[in-house]
Amino acid sequence: MSDKYETHEASDCDDALRELYGFLDGELTDDRRHLISSHLDDCSPCLEAFDFENELRHLVASKCHDDVPDGLRERIADAIAGCDDAEVE
Numbered sequence: 145m146s147d148k149y150e151t152h153e154a155s156d157c158d159d160a161l162r163e164l165y166g167f168l169d170g171e172l173t174d175d176r177r178h179l180i181s182s183h184l185d186d187c188s189p190c191l192e193a194f195d196f197e198n199e200l201r202h203l204v205a206s207k208c209h210d211d212v213p214d215g216l217r218e219r220i221a222d223a224i225a226g227c228d229d230a231e232v233e
């Protein structure tokens with residue numbers, strides 16, 4: 145029945161989306177990467193999801209570099225250390 149085809153497609157998408165982070169982090173084997181990138185060629189919803197996540201990562205990465213100077217980073221570390229002390233007391 146046609147149900148079988150749909151189920152197959154959906155699980156391909158599930159697999160692709162499950163591996164999204166591994167794919168973007170470069171943690172997958174060549175086989176897995178190849179499988180997913182060929183799925184993305186055929187499946188625009190998944191491709192959009194990957195693109196979106198990819199863009200988001202670049203955005204967050206560049207924003208974080210710009211917006212968190214070393215001084216602030218140290219103050220945050222101090223604040224966290226301070227919290228630890230307060231909790232211990």
Ligand SMILES: [Zn+2]
Binds near residue numbers: 156157158160183190
């Ligand atoms: Zn898909």
